[in-house]
Amino acid sequence: MSPQADEDVAAWVHGLGLDGLVDLHVHFLPERMLRKVWAYFDRAEEHYGMAWPVHYRTTEQQRLETLCSFGVRRFAPLVYPHKPGMARWLNQWALEFAEREPDAVHTATFYPESQAAGYVDEALRAGARCFKAHVQVGAYDPRDRLLDDVWGAMADAGVPVVIHCGHGPLPGEHTGVEVFAEVLHRHPELVAVLAHAAMPQYEDALELARAYPRVYLDTTMVGVPFTERLSPLPPDWPRRLVPVADRIVLGSDFPNIPYPYAAQLRAIAGWASMEERLGEPFLRAVLHDTPAKLLGI
Numbered sequence: 001m002s003p004q005a006d007e008d009v010a011a012w013v014h015g016l017g018l019d020g021l022v023d024l025h026v027h028f029l030p031e032r033m034l035r036k037v038w039a040y041f042d043r044a045e046e047h048y049g050m051a052w053p054v055h056y057r058t059t060e061q062q063r064l065e066t067l068c069s070f071g072v073r074r075f076a077p078l079v080y081p082h083k084p085g086m087a088r089w090l091n092q093w094a095l096e097f098a099e100r101e102p103d104a105v106h107t108a109t110f111y112p113e114s115q116a117a118g119y120v121d122e123a124l125r126a127g128a129r130c131f132k133a134h135v136q137v138g139a140y141d142p143r144d145r146l147l148d149d150v151w152g153a154m155a156d157a158g159v160p161v162v163i164h165c166g167h168g169p170l171p172g173e174h175t176g177v178e179v180f181a182e183v184l185h186r187h188p189e190l191v192a193v194l195a196h197a198a199m200p201q202y203e204d205a206l207e208l209a210r211a212y213p214r215v216y217l218d219t220t221m222v223g224v225p226f227t228e229r230l231s232p233l234p235p236d237w238p239r240r241l242v243p244v245a246d247r248i249v250l251g252s253d254f255p256n257i258p259y260p261y262a263a264q265l266r267a268i269a270g271w272a273s274m275e276e277r278l279g280e281p282f283l284r285a286v287l288h289d290t291p292a293k294l295l296g297i
Contacts, residue, residue: 025251
């Protein structure tokens with residue numbers, strides 16, 4: 001069974017024996033910045049050749065209430081800069097957001113600039129539990145030497161970084177699993193969560209997870225009908241997940257998804273049902289236990 005609509009989610013989660021969901025990939029941003037993100041998606045047909053209607057285009061308070069209605073117990077509100085000089089300001093906003101919203105964990109971000117090591121250290125000392133790196137939007141090289149101390153600090157702290165390094169939905173100059181693999185070669189202890197399972201490089205993402213035991217994949221937009229038109233999964237995806245089943249974590253991209261939240265959960269439930277070595281233990285791990293462990297909650 002899986003939730004057929006958002007109204008079914010909370011009961012379905014409870015039926016799995018969970019006290020709630022832990023979503024590692026959610027976006028809350030300063031209002032002005034969020035409006036710009038939504039304006040970009042309004043022009044999705046220019047960018048992607050298909051419409052991308054933001055499904056949860058509501059006020060911040062309504063979005064918080066919506067997550068609560070799904071039974072989302074804790075979530076990581078990810079922020080990311082697209083140019084120098086933004087990251088420290090975003091980190092302060094994310095800290096204040098987490099202080100006023102008890103379900104939100106404290107997150108932070110960075111950009112390749114001379115101040116990066118300093119403000120990342122500040123964020124870690126302030127208790128940041130997760131970082132976001134967006135190679136595509138930021139249009140930077142993750143191998144930039146200005147980030148060496150940043151990656152090293154996160155590796156030493158054991159704090160995860162959710163990194164959008166795959167080519168989807170559009171490739172960038174520095175996207176590609178093979179590019180980020182060079183970062184991991186320098187910093188093999190880094191706890192890295194490959195956002196969107198590095199779509200469309202799903203097989204490369206799994207290979208990287210097999211090579212580095214601290215690499216995880218998040219489920220964000222993976223396997224839902226909308227994405228299957230753009231970046232279809234390998235037909236034997238559930239079988240391929242078995243060796244790394246304990247390193248798959250729930251991510252949704254709420255609120256910027258062009259479909260209901262329940263669609264992501266249906267996709268994950270489908271993988272669990274198609275492979276007997278996954279089943280409900282896999283669901284409980286993906287939806288709660290593994291992301292909770294990564295976030296230290």
